[in-house]
Amino acid sequence: MPKTLFVSAAGFFLTWVFACAAIADPDSSEEAAKRHLWADVESQIDSLSLELGFDSLSPAVRESLREVPRVQFIPRDRRHLAHENRPVPIGFGQTISQPLIVALMTELLDIQPGDRVFELGTGSGYQAAVLAELGAEVHSVEIIPELAERARATLDRLGYENVHTRIGDGYFGWPEVAPFDAIVVTAAGDHIPPPLLRQLKPDGRMVIPVGGRYAAQKLVLVTLDEQGRARTREILPVTFVPLTGDR
């Protein structure tokens, strides 16, 4: 009798646990994962303050990163990786950037509401969405049609009307709406397109991640000096190499 009682109790307990797990709010675990991810990013930025020149994200950038659902920009079969601080392949040999890199690039671009931004390489559309969340008017060009269409669909679904995308040659920027306050080049190739530099406003900022598809060697910030000559500053060299992507 006690044995039967024990088995019944154990069965009830297990059923109860499974039932609780089944009816638990799925968002709560996702929210926790998101919180953990961005806390991790902030902690890394703090530890890199010497190289970066700043020790935390601005409130606006922090808010925009938390608002944009990264998971929506990742193919379904890899969405379990959405809240990890790592790049995720999105097909065609491309990746969605590591959250840390997106955070740093966004911070370095110093976006103000109403800024006009050009992005060379839409990829998943995630970076464009983060910039749009800050109030920028984003013009993004993608060279792979399937990626461009998928990104457009995601951006539309999430209501990012201030992101303008097109498929085509980004080498000449987007002359109709140039000059830009900020430019993000995620597909630089072996040189910075000269026409693109000419579309940067005198006090504008251009950010380029450089390195392999996953292992970025550095982030390069391009600015123009008083004579309009381009100068670069390499961020994150040597001591820390995060994993990045979007090319």
Added chain:
Amino acid sequence: MPLYHRALSSDLVPRAPLASVALISATALAYEVLLTRIFAIVHWHHLIAIAISLALLGYGASGTFLVLAGNRLQRHLGVAYVVNAIGFAASAVVCVVLAQDVNLDPEALAWEPSEIARLAVAFLVLMVPFFAAANCIGMALWHFQREIPRLYGLDLLGAGIGALLILLGLSRLSPDTLLLTCMAAGLIAALLGARALRWHLGATALTSAAVAVAVMTWSPQLVVPSAHKDLSRALAVHGASLDSTMHGVAGSVSVVRNAAIPPRSAPGLSLQSSAFPKQEHAVFVNGDRIGALADYSDEAATDYLADLLSALPYVLPINIERVAVLNVGTGLRVQQALQYGARQVVAVEPNPQLREVLCTHYRPLHQALCDPTAVQWQVQSARTFIARSEERFDLISLAVDAEPSGLDAMAVGYASTTEAMSLYLSRLRPMGLLSLVGPTRMPPRLSLRLLNTARQALLASGIDSPSDHIAMLRGWQRFILVVSPAPLGAARLEAIRRFASTLAFDLIWLPDIEAAEVNQFQRLSAPLFYEEAVQMMRGSASISGGFSRSRRQPVTDDRPFPALSARWSQIVGALAAGSPAVWAQVDTGWLVSVAILGVVTVAALVLIIVPLAFVQLGRRQRPPPGASVRTLIYFALIGGGFLMMEIAWIQQLQLFLGHPVYATTVVLAAFLAFAGLGSLWSQTRSVESTHRRLVLAVVAIVVLGLLYLLLLPDWLAMLAERPIGQRILVTGVMLAPLAFAMGTPFPIALSMLGRYAPMLTPWAWGINGCVSVIAAASTPLVASELGFSGVMLIALTTYVLLPWVGLTKLRNDPRVATVPRPASSR
């Protein structure tokens, strides 16, 4: 017996499948070499050692399988042989396609554990064809013991012919066609086997035909670059189309055209430039992008050439009339030389398909490059050309490329070693210049290694103050290193500063450099390049240790890994210290090699040793005391030594033969053939003199090995100017005595075991196979640490130890004499 009865009965008796074994052996070797090309196209590197390791794993696993299932297979020899031959044929194609479906992304290996599982799956899948081929050869040898010499001889002959045929095949046919040819050869071998073994020829023919049709209709394209390769990514771009593809021994060259989104390339273009190239065609070798074809028919389209970092030598106050451009690629530096008024340019390119692309298919784009009065083309490696050339140049220009992720860290390159730079310097006119351009990485790696290599070359050339002869600049992700046999002097230094300032390039090193003038345009948080260059130029005594020291090690012919920036000792040390920055220093290519070694080791233990242990340990027969340990050590030493020696030769002879495919094919064929002959010869000798013969063989191996180690570089340099056919012949002749001697210790000990401890024979094969597999995969890693001379010395040491193991003295051991001989021993 009536005559017709005798004829009938002889027709029904199975004969040894001699022709079939020869054909399978030829195809297996050809397939092994073909895999190196497939690896290069699908992934990132030809991975010679891995292809060899795969083949050995298949052969080793087959040995264990035959030990376990041999008796059953003996009873059904016909069907077993034919099934394995057809299996070999089909799997040769199917496994390549399946391995690609695994979708391995080696660049993600550092952070994605599932990539190791993918690597293991791809590796095991590709082992299957070798397993099936080895089953056929093994079953034939086992069943027709009286025919062993003939079977063995034909096996070796087949391998030799296979090596020759794959060289011809690679020079003309696509990898897809070659794979299907391998399948066809395997199916013919099945038919020949069925005929010899008297097993249903009709059924075999029908099955073969069905397999051929099924495989050929299964996949339209068999070898496809992975989605991560440059070629795949270029073809995914809107408006891109594959314009042409050519196949040759040096690689498969593809040209992608895209007028909508041109694949522009201008490496080292100044940030101040407003000019840009006019290009619509990107060029790929084995799926890796090497550049773009510029349209120089429009004069304005050449303006950007003056704004490239590589234009530096032409703005210096020297008269540049005669230029040698090494590793031409897509011809950018040749056009640059012509643009600046060079009267005669020698364009040196080892890949004939690239010359064909430039000067046949796309000639209208750049007529000047193909004008024989201005440009003299030389289709050979940079080292071969420079060794043969007696001319003196005003400028020798070389581009050294490396993957940004370090995926090519284990790639061997002889064009930028200390020895190569010494040669280049000797071919310059007194005021001439050697110019090297390449990519910069963070932390500084290739750039500073080459700076130190140039310094060492100047010292080796008798120049006491090398720092006065070197200038180095960096621009957007590129560097240029300029070296002169004469001190650079004030006028040239002033011109360099003017060039750098105008185009916003940063100074890394000038003889009179000041700290205040560095790190101006492409700013780093600290002037790392300059600081390390200063340390280096002051001499090695002040160079700090750790990764920095490793990154600055000069590249030599003995350790020709220009893109490798970290060594075992530093990585292990940093990991042990828990340094978070360690992964920033580790090259992906090195990491992949370590992962492959891990996979190979586990696979060899699981597929070769574990099944053997499972069965053998359960058997009652016990070996004589001490024999087990001796067997283990002896056959492990042979397995390790043989493979280390073989792979070290393959890597080193790339310099002499000019290309990895030639080196792989010739060394594999020579080692197989001559070691096999040595083995056959040894089997004919009496067992009484085994130890004496072993000692003689070891003495021969060590003497020849040391002789080659000390004298070979000079000998080969003298012969470098010979045509490739003669160089292949010389290689074969040179390797013959060494391989012959290396082929004898294995059968010597095996015959001893057969007589005194036959229960250990399967172990001998298994241990030898297992260690061979691991040694093949580990040799490149060992070479990156100790150099190829270190690998050779380790291999020679393993042979020196053989007589000391005492296995060949087994019959003199009193404990052995007391063990009753099994009935099966001879």
